[in-house]
Amino acid sequence: MATVTLSHVTKRFGGVTAVRDLDLEIQDGECFSMLGPSGCGKTTTLRMLAGFEDLDEGEIRVGDRVFSNSSKRYYLPPEKRDFGMVFQAFAVWPHLDIFDNVAFPLQIKGLSRAEIQTRTRRALEDTGLLKVQHAYPGELSGGEKQRIALARAIAINPQVMLLDEPLSNLDPKLREEMRFEIKDLQRRLGFTIVFVTHDQAEAMAISDRMMVMRDGVLQQVGSPIEIYERPSSRFVFSFIGLSNFLPVETREGATFVQGAPEAGPLAVVRPKGLPDAAWTLACRPTHIDLQAEGGLRGTVARRVYLGDLVEYRIRVGPHELRIQKGARHEVFQEGAPVGLTFRHYLGYPEG
Amino acid sequence: MGQRRFGTAEILLLLSILILVVVVAIPILLIFWNAFVVEGKPDFLRALALLKEPDTFEALKNSLVIAGGTTVLSTIIGVFFAWLVSRTDLPYKATMKVLFLVPFMLPSFIGALAWKILLSPRGGHINRLLMDLFHLEDPVFNIMSLGGIIAVETMYLFPFVFIQVSGALERMDPTLEEAARISGAGLFTITRRITLPLMMPSILAGALLVALYSLAHFGVPAILGTERNIFIIPTKIYEKIYASGGNFEAIRTGTMLSSILVLAAAAILYIQSLVLSSGRFQVISGKSMRPMVLKLRGLKWPLLILSVLYIAITVVLPTATIFLVGTLKTYGLAFRLENMTLDNFTYILFKWELTRDAIWNSFYLSLSAAAVTMLIGTLISYVLVKTKIRGKFLLEFLGVLPFSVPGTVIALGVILMWSGRFGINLYNTAWIIFVAYIARYMAFALKSTSAALEQVHDSLEEAARACGATKWQAMRDVVLPLIKPGMVAAFFLIFLPALRELTTSVLLYGPHTRTIGVAIYTLNEDGETVYAAALAAIALVIIMAGQLLIKRVTRAKIESA
Ligand SMILES: Nc1ncnc2c1ncn2[C@@H]1O[C@H](COP(=O)(O)OP(=O)(O)OP(=O)(O)O)[C@@H](O)[C@H]1O
Ligand SMILES: [Mg+2]
Numbered sequence: 001m002a003t004v005t006l007s008h009v010t011k012r013f014g015g016v017t018a019v020r021d022l023d024l025e026i027q028d029g030e031c032f033s034m035l036g037p038s039g040c041g042k043t044t045t046l047r048m049l050a051g052f053e054d055l056d057e058g059e060i061r062v063g064d065r066v067f068s069n070s071s072k073r074y075y076l077p078p079e080k081r082d083f084g085m086v087f088q089a090f091a092v093w094p095h096l097d098i099f100d101n102v103a104f105p106l107q108i109k110g111l112s113r114a115e116i117q118t119r120t121r122r123a124l125e126d127t128g129l130l131k132v133q134h135a136y137p138g139e140l141s142g143g144e145k146q147r148i149a150l151a152r153a154i155a156i157n158p159q160v161m162l163l164d165e166p167l168s169n170l171d172p173k174l175r176e177e178m179r180f181e182i183k184d185l186q187r188r189l190g191f192t193i194v195f196v197t198h199d200q201a202e203a204m205a206i207s208d209r210m211m212v213m214r215d216g217v218l219q220q221v222g223s224p225i226e227i228y229e230r231p232s233s234r235f236v237f238s239f240i241g242l243s244n245f246l247p248v249e250t251r252e253g254a255t256f257v258q259g260a261p262e263a264g265p266l267a268v269v270r271p272k273g274l275p276d277a278a279w280t281l282a283c284r285p286t287h288i289d290l291q292a293e294g295g296l297r298g299t300v301a302r303r304v305y306l307g308d309l310v311e312y313r314i315r316v317g318p319h320e321l322r323i324q325k326g327a328r329h330e331v332f333q334e335g336a337p338v339g340l341t342f343r344h345y346l347g348y349p350e351g
Numbered sequence: 352m353g354q355r356r357f358g359t360a361e362i363l364l365l366l367s368i369l370i371l372v373v374v375v376a377i378p379i380l381l382i383f384w385n386a387f388v389v390e391g392k393p394d395f396l397r398a399l400a401l402l403k404e405p406d407t408f409e410a411l412k413n414s415l416v417i418a419g420g421t422t423v424l425s426t427i428i429g430v431f432f433a434w435l436v437s438r439t440d441l442p443y444k445a446t447m448k449v450l451f452l453v454p455f456m457l458p459s460f461i462g463a464l465a466w467k468i469l470l471s472p473r474g475g476h477i478n479r480l481l482m483d484l485f486h487l488e489d490p491v492f493n494i495m496s497l498g499g500i501i502a503v504e505t506m507y508l509f510p511f512v513f514i515q516v517s518g519a520l521e522r523m524d525p526t527l528e529e530a531a532r533i534s535g536a537g538l539f540t541i542t543r544r545i546t547l548p549l550m551m552p553s554i555l556a557g558a559l560l561v562a563l564y565s566l567a568h569f570g571v572p573a574i575l576g577t578e579r580n581i582f583i584i585p586t587k588i589y590e591k592i593y594a595s596g597g598n599f600e601a602i603r604t605g606t607m608l609s610s611i612l613v614l615a616a617a618a619i620l621y622i623q624s625l626v627l628s629s630g631r632f633q634v635i636s637g638k639s640m641r642p643m644v645l646k647l648r649g650l651k652w653p654l655l656i657l658s659v660l661y662i663a664i665t666v667v668l669p670t671a672t673i674f675l676v677g678t679l680k681t682y683g684l685a686f687r688l689e690n691m692t693l694d695n696f697t698y699i700l701f702k703w704e705l706t707r708d709a710i711w712n713s714f715y716l717s718l719s720a721a722a723v724t725m726l727i728g729t730l731i732s733y734v735l736v737k738t739k740i741r742g743k744f745l746l747e748f749l750g751v752l753p754f755s756v757p758g759t760v761i762a763l764g765v766i767l768m769w770s771g772r773f774g775i776n777l778y779n780t781a782w783i784i785f786v787a788y789i790a791r792y793m794a795f796a797l798k799s800t801s802a803a804l805e806q807v808h809d810s811l812e813e814a815a816r817a818c819g820a821t822k823w824q825a826m827r828d829v830v831l832p833l834i835k836p837g838m839v840a841a842f843f844l845i846f847l848p849a850l851r852e853l854t855t856s857v858l859l860y861g862p863h864t865r866t867i868g869v870a871i872y873t874l875n876e877d878g879e880t881v882y883a884a885a886l887a888a889i890a891l892v893i894i895m896a897g898q899l900l901i902k903r904v905t906r907a908k909i910e911s912a
Contacts, residue, residue, distance in 0.1 A: 050533055078532045085533045091526035095548045104544075105534030149530075156534065 002062055002159040002192045003028045004049065009058035011044055011216075018044040020216040022058070026209075031186060031193040033203040036213035037239070042196040043088055045213075046162050049194065050085055051078035062160065084153035084191075086166040090145040092137045092152075099124070099133040101148050105156045123155035126181055128174075142169040150178065154185060160192045167202065179206050200240050204228065212236050234348040237282045244288070244321045246281045247350060260317020263297045271347035280348045285311070285324040287344040290332060295339025300332050314338060359822070360738045364746060367731040371749040374790045378764025379613065379756060385767060386606040398607050407604060410587035411611070413497065417572065417583055418565040420501035421508060425561045428505065429512025430554055432661075435654060437520040439645045442655050450662045451513050456898055457666060458851040459507035460570025460868065461887045464875055465669030466503050467574055468676055468884070470494035474683075476672075495579045504571050506665040508564055512557030519553035520546075538645060552626050559623045563616055567757030569854035570868070574875060584608045585759040589858060592763070606767075609760040616755040670891060677885035695885040706886055708863060709870035716781060716866065717849030720788035725841045727789070728796025729834070735797075736804040737812075737830075753793035758854035761790045766858065779861030787855050792845040799844060803837020804830075836905075843901045851894060867893075 004026040011019040019041040026032045034042045047053045048068065049060060055070040067076045084105075092101050103120045111119070124130045127147040137145055146169045153161055163182075167175045183206060186193055197203050203210050204224040211221040212235075220232040231237035234245065247258040250270040257263050258278065270279065289295075290312070298316040305311075305327070312323045312332065321340070332338050387398055401407060435441050436448045454462075469477045470492045478490040493499060527549065531541045547554075569585040577586055588605045595601030647654060675686055677695055684690040699706040735743070735750060756764075765787045769777040777783040807830055815825035853868030860869045867890050874883035 050529075052529055052532075078529070079535045079537055081533070082535075083533055085530070087526040087530060089524060089526055091524065091530035093527060093530070093545060093549070095551075104531065104536075108531075108535045108540065152530070152534070162533075 004160060004192060004194070005059075005061045006045075006049075007059050007061075009045075009048060009060065010056045011041075011048060011053060012056050017216050019048070022218055024211065024218070024221070026192060026194060029186070029190050029192055030208045031183065031195060031206055033195045033197060033207035033210035034213060035197060035200060035203045035210055035239070036219075037198060040213045041216040042198075042213060043164055044216075046085075046164055046194065046196055049160075050083055050162055051075055051081055081160075082158050083160045083162055084156050084158035085162040086146075086149045086153050086164060088164040088168075088196075090142075090149045092145050092148045094137050097134050097136050098129055098140075098148055098151075101137065102129075102151045102155050105152060109156070119155050119157075123151040126154060126185065127151040127178070143171065143174065146170060147178070150182075157189050158191060160194065161186075162194050164196045165198070166195070168197075168199075175202075182206070212239055214239075231282075231346070234280060234282060237346065237348070242285050242322065242324075244283045244285065244323075246283070246316070246319060246321065247278065248281050249278045251277055257296065257316055257319065260319065263316050264295075266296050266342065268342055268345060274347055275349055278350045280350055281342070281345050282348055283321075283342055283345040285322045287342065288321065288323045289341045289343060290314075290323065290325060290330070291339045291341065292330075292332075293339060295341045298338055298340055300334050300336050300338055303332070303334050312338075314340065316340070360734070360740050363730065363734050364738070364740055364742060367734045368742075368746055368749060370727055371731065371746070371752065371793075374786060375752045375756065375793065376749055378761065378768050378790065379752065381767040382606045382609045382613070382760060382764050385603060386610045398603075401604055401607055402611075404604075406582070407587060407608065410582040410584055410608070413572075413576075413581060414566060414583040416497055417500050417504065418562050420497070421504040421565040422558050422562045424501060424505040425509040426512050426554060426558045429509040429557060430516050430550075432509075432658065433513050433517035433520060435658065437517045439647050439654075440651065441647065441658070442651060447655075447658050448517065450666075451658075452510050453662065453666050454507050455510040456894055457507055457670070458570070458853075458868070458890070458894070459504060459568070460574055460853050460872065461673060461851075461890065462507050462665075462669050463503050463571040463574040464871065464883060464887060465672040465676075466494045466499070467875075468672055468880065469668070470499070495575050495581075497576075497581060500572050500575050500581070503575065504565055504568065507571075508561045511560040511564070512554065515553040515557035515560075516550055519550055523549060555626050556623055559619050559626075563619050563757075566615055566619075567612060567759060567854065569759060569857060570872070573857075573872065584612055585757070585854065588759050588763060592766075592858060602763075602767075605763055609757075609763050612757045612760050613755060616757055620751075620755050673884050673891065674888045676881060677888040679881050682880040695881060696889065699882060699885050699889065703882075705865065706870055706882070709865040709867050709886070710889070712781060712784075712864055713850055713852075713867040716784055716788060717846050717852070720785055720792065720849055721842045721846035723785075724789050724792050724796045724845050725800070725838055728793060728841055729800045729838055732797055732801035732804050733830075736801050737809070750797055753790060753797065756790065758791055758852075759858065761787050762855045762858035765790070779864065781864045784856050784859050784864060784866070787859055788845075788849055788852070791852075791855055792849060795844045795848075796841045799837050799841040800834065803834040803840075806837075807833045839904060843897075843904070847894065847897050847901070850897065851890060 004024075006022050006024040009019060009022040009024075010017065022045065034045060036042055044053065048055060051068065054075060055068050057070050059066060059070070060068040062081075065076075066072075066074060067081060068074070093104070096104065099120060102123050103116050106116045106119055121130065124133050127150055129144070129147055129151055132140070132144070137148060140148075146166060150163075150166055153163070166182075167178055170178060179202065182193070195203070195206060207224055209221065209223055210227060212219040212227065214235055220227055220236050227236065228240055231240055237243055238245075248255050248266065248268075249258050255266045255268050255270060257266065266281070268281065296316060298314040298321070300312055301315045301320060302313040303310060306324070308327055309324045310327055310329065310331070312325070314321045314323055323340070387393055387395055389397060402411065432451050436444050436451065441447065467475070469475050472478065472490040472493045472495065475490065475492065475494065478492055481487065481491045482489075494503065523546075528541050528545055531545045536544070567585060569589065572581065572583045573586045573589070576582060577590070582590065588608050591601040591605045675691075676682070678691040678693065679686075679695075680690050680692055700710070701707065731746065731750060735746060765783055766778070769775055769783050769786065771778070777786070811829055811833070812825050815829045816822065820828065851868055852866060853872060856866040856869050857872060860866065865873065867886065871883050871887050871890065874880075874886065
């Protein structure tokens with residue numbers, strides 16, 4: 001069983017709290033993503049899981065075994081954890097050729113020569129490195145180095161795989177292939193994956209569940225759908241996709257845009273649980289419809305073609321909204337008046 | 352510029368080539384010529400026969416043993432301490448790291464002098480103490496032996512390895528080790544299979560520097576070996592030239608031994624360039640410098656004590672000895688207050704012509720050599736780095752020469768060149784030491800000025816020209832200010848070592864042109880141990896002051912930048 005449990009995990013570096021009171025349970029065989037802006041503590045969390053960083057507070061367990069415990073000052077050393085890890089900066093060994101890089105962990109495990117051969121070859125094949133197996137890392141591109149790191153982690157078939165932005169240096173096509181490959185391997189071998197990324201689309205595509213962090217604090221955990229459809233805060237909403245935020249105010253059942261009452265009322269229902277009459281309406285660019293008559297009145301400020309999509313910037317009083325429509329949709333000219341209706345939207349407290 | 356066939360660039364190139372030819376190339380050629388050409392015909396057999404003579408053969412063998420032993424020992428000690436200060440939780444790491452560089456500042460021949468006072472077989476203080484204490488018949492230590500020479504050289508040369516390796520360990524991407532750890536490897540396996548192989552180029556670079564230095568080094572074997580008939584190549588050359596009063600056979604033997612030194616140095620430098628150019632070892636990371644630190648636990652304090660003891664024994668003890676012996680009224684008296692006096696220092700500084708001259712000579716020689724060499728170095732580097740003209744390859748070739756010429760060889764080369772054979776006789780004047788210093792320290796000047804010039808991108812100069820500046824104005828207002836720190840560094844890099852120089856000047860000094868190093872050495876040879884120590888103490892004070900001055904100047908530079 002490789003259920004990974006973090007309870008009340010805190011890590012400080014001098015005055016900076018890199019991770020604050022993190023509670024998390026990652027299920028056995030799950031692909032779990034950590035998402036968040038740069039410097040939010042993703043790598044730190046991963047390094048604590050791997051055993052490279054001590055904890056300032058809290059405990060990490062795998063199954064029923066304690067791996068790290070700050071109050072008992074107990075830390076199982078990284079080499080005893082049976083984890084695989086792909087480091088953000090690859091960490092491929094420049095003095096070993098590709099084959100030896102991948103074979104190293106297997107040699108450490110003391111496997112037989114034949115088994116090392118087959119498993120290394122298999123990992124190299126999976127990552128498309130078989131042809132260059134006797135080259136040295138110094139001669140390779142960033143993407144290729146990243147694949148070595150991936151192959152090295154795959155080859156050991158660990159119970160938990162820690163991946164720190166393992167696809168960030170690959171081109172889009174290869175990225176998609178490797179994503180598929182990782183999922184496929186996981187299905188075959190059943191390891192747990194903890195996947196760090198700051199690409200939300202990648203996180204959505206690969207994970208069973210994911211979490212969003214900000215400044216060391218956990219914001220939300222859930223399935224990709226849950227997080228996309230019901231972000232728990234304005235921050236998560238904005239982090240997870242393109243977004244519009246419109247400050248509005250609801251009085252006596254009618255909702256108006258703040259600073260632009262002349263644009264007319266919005267046909268929205270104020271979500272329950274908001275403290276004030278003033279609130280923020282959050283909406284994706286694809287979830288707003290445009291029409292000539294009726295709706296919230298605005299003006300087309302700019303129109304840009306993005307291949308399949310047309311993107312409009314619509315001015316509503318002092319605010320600007322970003323709206324994307326299929327290219328075959330009715331076309332509005334720049335400067336023309338338009339009406340907006342909101343198909344899906346969420347509300348957050350103001351500010 | 353393209354149309355003119357002969358412009359400023361060409362003149363500068365010719366000038367640079369001319370300087371290097373006169374200062375370095377001809378002296379070396381003369382050495383090879385004298386070694387292998389007899390009556391106008393090449394003659395290698397007689398050269399070889401000379402080398403087979405017992406005393407030269409012995410010197411060759413000793414050179415190998417001492418350079419080899421020093422290199423191995425320095426490498427072990429240097430790597431160990433480098434690892435200790437950069438990869439463990441040793442207490443006071445930062446302080447220890449600075450302390451391990453102090454032996455570098457101590458001139459090794461002064462160290463040798465101190466160790467001779469402490470550990471010579473019969474008269475050495477520590478030996479006498481131990482013999483009295485334990486009622487021994489025989490001395491415990493004999494520093495005046497091959498092993499003793501190796502030990503003393505190691506004390507002052509291991510920082511070459513230490514600097515290289517601790518620097519590399521700090522720049523190394525720590526995740527390289529962590530990746531091995533998470534793969535299941537323990538510390539021992541990681542050290543053996545990851546860290547050490549990755550450090551190999553730095554270890555090798557440091558070790559080769561030690562070998563290069565030890566091979567060409569005169570002071571320690573001269574002070575500890577000569578009396579006991581232990582010779583190495585540089586001391587043998589010195590003996591040949593002096594004992595023979597300049598007879599031709601002796602000079603030929605000297606040139607032959609010098610040729611061997613040059614070839615060995617060239618071979619070492621070649622290996623070094625091979626090692627450094629292979630790209631398999633780029634371990635420098637841009638991000639996250641958090642090296643894996645080994646918890647020493649119970650060994651923490653014992654290892655700190657060991658390190659402090661090492662510094663105390665190799666630095667503090669010899670330095671204290673020098674200062675104490677320098678105050679004695681007569682050598683051999685016990686270290687008691689009534690036997691001590693400061694008169695020795697006033698005598699040396701103000702009254703005795705020999706030492707007064709020596710201090711003065713060292714000062715103006717190193718000052719002028721540093722200034723001139725730095726300027727010439729800048730000129731040559733400028734041509735090498737900034738111009739694109741035909742014939743530059745010649746300068747590139749000549750520019751490598753200064754790096755591979757040991758001090759003894761330079762001395763012999765300038766003797767051959769400037770003793771009247773070509774119409775100019777500088778022998779026994781300060782000028783001959785001056786030209787020798789230029790040749791000897793040219794490599795330092797080339798290295799730091801060319802590094803500085805490479806930082807100045809061509810576009811900066813071009814931008815100035817585009818704004819209407821002439822080439823000369825662009826040079827003066829843009830290039831020069833930018834490379835000034837490099838030039839200042841070059842100046843001090845030459846000035847300080849030249850101040851304590853012995854290897855070259857010991858072959859070139861005349862009655863009135865002793866340097867500090869030569870004066871200490873000859874005083875010691877004449878049995879004037881107290882005065883030798885007193886002068887050495889003064890030299891140490893001057894060196895410390897110089898080091899502090901450099902720190903000031905370079906720090907001011909950094910702050911103003
Ligand atoms: N060893 C350290 N010493 C001091 N501060 C650190 C250290 N490691 C991380 N930090 C700080 O902790 C915070 C979290 O860093 P972390 O590397 O976990 O971010 P991240 O989410 O992985 O960012 P990125 O997406 O840029 O990789 C940052 O503010 C960082 O500066
Ligand atoms: Mg990171």
